[in-house]
Amino acid sequence: MNSQFKKGVLDLCVLTILAKGDSYGYDVADTLSGKIQMSDGTVYPILRKLASDGYVSTYLKESQNGPPRKYYHLTDLGRQKLDADKKEWDEFTKAVKGILEDEDK
Amino acid sequence: MTKKEYLDKLAKELGSMSYNDVKDILSDIENHFEESKIAGKTEEEAAAQLGDPSELAADYKEGMTLPTILKKKEQKAAAPKAQEPTSQTVCFVLLITLFVAIPAWITLLGIVLGITFIELAVAAAALALLITCWFYGPFLASGLLFGLALLFFAVFGYAVTFFAIKYFILGTKWYIESMKKIWKNGI
Numbered sequence: 001m002n003s004q005f006k007k008g009v010l011d012l013c014v015l016t017i018l019a020k021g022d023s024y025g026y027d028v029a030d031t032l033s034g035k036i037q038m039s040d041g042t043v044y045p046i047l048r049k050l051a052s053d054g055y056v057s058t059y060l061k062e063s064q065n066g067p068p069r070k071y072y073h074l075t076d077l078g079r080q081k082l083d084a085d086k087k088e089w090d091e092f093t094k095a096v097k098g099i100l101e102d103e104d105k
Numbered sequence: 106m107t108k109k110e111y112l113d114k115l116a117k118e119l120g121s122m123s124y125n126d127v128k129d130i131l132s133d134i135e136n137h138f139e140e141s142k143i144a145g146k147t148e149e150e151a152a153a154q155l156g157d158p159s160e161l162a163a164d165y166k167e168g169m170t171l172p173t174i175l176k177k178k179e180q181k182a183a184a185p186k187a188q189e190p191t192s193q194t195v196c197f198v199l200l201i202t203l204f205v206a207i208p209a210w211i212t213l214l215g216i217v218l219g220i221t222f223i224e225l226a227v228a229a230a231a232l233a234l235l236i237t238c239w240f241y242g243p244f245l246a247s248g249l250l251f252g253l254a255l256l257f258f259a260v261f262g263y264a265v266t267f268f269a270i271k272y273f274i275l276g277t278k279w280y281i282e283s284m285k286k287i288w289k290n291g292i
Contacts, residue, residue: 025133026140039156042164044133049168066139 015082024069118162224262231255
């Protein structure tokens, strides 16, 4: 899949995953790369940008068998962004689908 | 590529970013290697799945474009305003109010009230003199003149009193406003 194409919606995917519960970098990367063909590394710059924009906050938590994990938590601002972006995405995909179906006829 | 090679390459590509940013990013990616190891992957596998380090560095740099940096600065600048007054501010306002403003205010109030009463007394004296002279005096002319002079003095005094009271009230308002401002924004 075209990488520019994917990048735009990865923010939305990351926010959606974090809306279900706090998570750490490796886990987010693992969840996403299991479903979308992408590099594991891609989620880290996204998480960093979301944190610097105030959409997610971070905290450290000890892990049983490795180094402390940096957890990401969706802030109220992040939740607002998720709702707005999701709405926009739904409208956009609906429009694209409509266009593609017209072409098929 | 081993973990060390990957991190070295990434650090080199991130070169233009600040030391703290680079340190932070490298620690995130190093932790990713650790987690991969726990999940049973070799360093080579983890590195391959992370993707090209120069692409990763480019993604990081893209996220740190100018608007993001400016936003961060704005957030920092805006933060102190929302805070509660510091103990230093509270001390300053309380001390100034208790030991300077209130004594000064009471003194000024005394002076203003004093002027007002003196004016009343002068006016009363002038009226009394005028009335007395009108009815009884062989010293009529000089007494009347003196009484008139006193009356003019009283009128002039009223003007002074008026402005004294006005500026006294304005001054009090100004003081309360400026203390409020200091309370909100710090010294």
